[in-house]
Amino acid sequence: MxxxxxxxxxxxxxxxxxxxxxxxxAQIHKVxxxxxxxxxxxxxxxxxxxxxxxxxxRSMVIKIKEGMAILExxxxxxIGLAHIPKAIRDAxxxxxxxxxxxTGIVKKVDGQDLTFQVNRSPLSxxxxxxENALKDHLLASAESGRMVxxxxxxxxxxxxxxxxxxxxxxxxxx
Amino acid sequence: MKSSAGHTPLNSHRWFIIxxxxxxxxxxxxxxxxxxxxxxxxxxxxIYKGGIGLEMEFEAxxxxxxxxxxxxxxxxxxxxxGVTADFAVTLSLPYVLNRESEADGMIERSGLGxxxxxxxxxxxxxxRDRRGVQDxxxxxxxxxxxxxDVNKSPRHGSGSVDFLLGLTAWxxxxxxxxxxxxxxxxxxxxxxxxxxxxxxxxxxxxGIRPWPADYQKPDLVVLVELNWxxxxxxxxxxxxxxxxxxxxxxxxPSFFLTYRNWAxxxxxxxxxxxxxxxxxxxxxxxxxxxxEIHF
Numbered sequence: 001m002x003x004x005x006x007x008x009x010x011x012x013x014x015x016x017x018x019x020x021x022x023x024x025x026a027q028i029h030k031v032x033x034x035x036x037x038x039x040x041x042x043x044x045x046x047x048x049x050x051x052x053x054x055x056x057x058r059s060m061v062i063k064i065k066e067g068m069a070i071l072e073x074x075x076x077x078x079i080g081l082a083h084i085p086k087a088i089r090d091a092x093x094x095x096x097x098x099x100x101x102x103t104g105i106v107k108k109v110d111g112q113d114l115t116f117q118v119n120r121s122p123l124s125x126x127x128x129x130x131e132n133a134l135k136d137h138l139l140a141s142a143e144s145g146r147m148v149x150x151x152x153x154x155x156x157x158x159x160x161x162x163x164x165x166x167x168x169x170x171x172x173x174x
Numbered sequence: 175m176k177s178s179a180g181h182t183p184l185n186s187h188r189w190f191i192i193x194x195x196x197x198x199x200x201x202x203x204x205x206x207x208x209x210x211x212x213x214x215x216x217x218x219x220x221i222y223k224g225g226i227g228l229e230m231e232f233e234a235x236x237x238x239x240x241x242x243x244x245x246x247x248x249x250x251x252x253x254x255x256g257v258t259a260d261f262a263v264t265l266s267l268p269y270v271l272n273r274e275s276e277a278d279g280m281i282e283r284s285g286l287g288x289x290x291x292x293x294x295x296x297x298x299x300x301x302r303d304r305r306g307v308q309d310x311x312x313x314x315x316x317x318x319x320x321x322x323d324v325n326k327s328p329r330h331g332s333g334s335v336d337f338l339l340g341l342t343a344w345x346x347x348x349x350x351x352x353x354x355x356x357x358x359x360x361x362x363x364x365x366x367x368x369x370x371x372x373x374x375x376x377x378x379x380x381g382i383r384p385w386p387a388d389y390q391k392p393d394l395v396v397l398v399e400l401n402w403x404x405x406x407x408x409x410x411x412x413x414x415x416x417x418x419x420x421x422x423x424x425x426x427p428s429f430f431l432t433y434r435n436w437a438x439x440x441x442x443x444x445x446x447x448x449x450x451x452x453x454x455x456x457x458x459x460x461x462x463x464x465x466e467i468h469f
Binding site: 034036045047064065090092 | 225301302307389430
């Protein structure tokens with residue numbers, strides 16, 4: 001009996017260790033976008049049609065009352081953030097605040113400026129408008145080259161150019 | 175009916191006038207709107223870029239006077255295409271199920287046949303989006319083509335190319351809808367030298383969503399519309415027909431019931447104090463029921 005329990009414990013610990021120490025994969029996991037002008041479900045069908053065509057979108061929830069669309073992807077994929085604002089405009093509405101949860105690498109550019117690179121995407125998000133403590137944390141991540149999973153708000157400054165204001169670091173690779 | 179020049183009454187053309195007016199009333203007045211638009215007016219709503227909408231609308235109209243009755247049953251089929259998110263094109267193919275006219279004890283029924291097709295373009299030139307609210311305004315331009323059989327009795331069209339110009343605006347929100355539009359239909363001389371009088375339309379509507387909506391759930395909006403029509407005098411070979419023209423005002427309750435990309439909508443126009451000459455058949459009611467799907 002003890003031997004049986006011991007073997008099960010070893011198997012459990014092995015699996016748990018495997019899961020917990022899985023390396024972070026660079027990807028945009030989840031996007032929550034506020035859609036302005038969305039007031040009726042029939043009209044929102046156009047949003048569904050357009051956002052379904054964005055790379056990496058595997059599930060979508062549209063909330064009319066809250067005025068938002070929540071997009072999620074699967075393990076091996078990343079959401080094509082750059083195409084989301086145009087998709088919403090083509091649906092006949094206006095994209096507003098975009099919140100993302102993404103894993104990538106923080107890089108230093110031009111001295112103290114930071115960008116967030118999500119390898120599966122050609123998109124480079126310029127980090128801006130964050131608390132000093134968080135900025136220091138991310139500077140350290142940039143120096144170490146660690147992958148970080150961040151939640152924050154994205155603003156489209158011009159077509160294809162995004163500024164990313166991180167709010168929290170959820171996870172970091174070792 | 176007498177012409178304004180005081181000539182002998184043009185009895186032989188009476189049927190033409192009656193039947194032409196019916197045809198033009200249905201054929202080009204009825205412009206099914208998209209989605210959450212008033213049933214009897216035309217709103218600024220378009221469809222998403224690359225989107226295709228199909229709509230089938232059943233319309234019935236009944237008008238009568240002391241010695242005349244007119245009934246119309248038409249099936250409108252529309253295809254809507256979103257060239258951009260703010261520019262849509264609509265092709266309308268009306269199919270007359272039956273057109274019936276009774277006067278002086280004689281009844282004529284036209285039977286089935288294609289009505290007069292039309293092409294309409296809508297450009298939304300203004301849009302203001304906020305959370306849960308959209309304000310928009312659009313121009314509308316359209317043309318109607320003489321594809322209806324003018325040899326049927328009653329006729330299935332005027333035999334002329336006519337035009338429509340309009341301006342529309344609305345506010346759509348999670349709870350309330352407000353809408354207004356103004357349209358002008360320019361009629362040209364068709365077959366048999368007949369020109370139906372131009373028409374001016376003005377519509378206003380208010381709607382409410384009694385229960386909060388969410389996506390992929392049934393959604394109901396109920397509206398009340400006020401529809402005004404001014405009918406100019408008709409002409410035969412350049413002479414005004416005195417027994418034509420007038421004003422119509424309707425109170426029209428209507429509804430939209432939608433689910434994802436499906437919409438069922440309908441309404442009835444109830445005439446209020448029509449100001450038309452006593453010899454013309456007065457509108458009793460107009461009824462519409464439509465189904466629409468977006469792809």
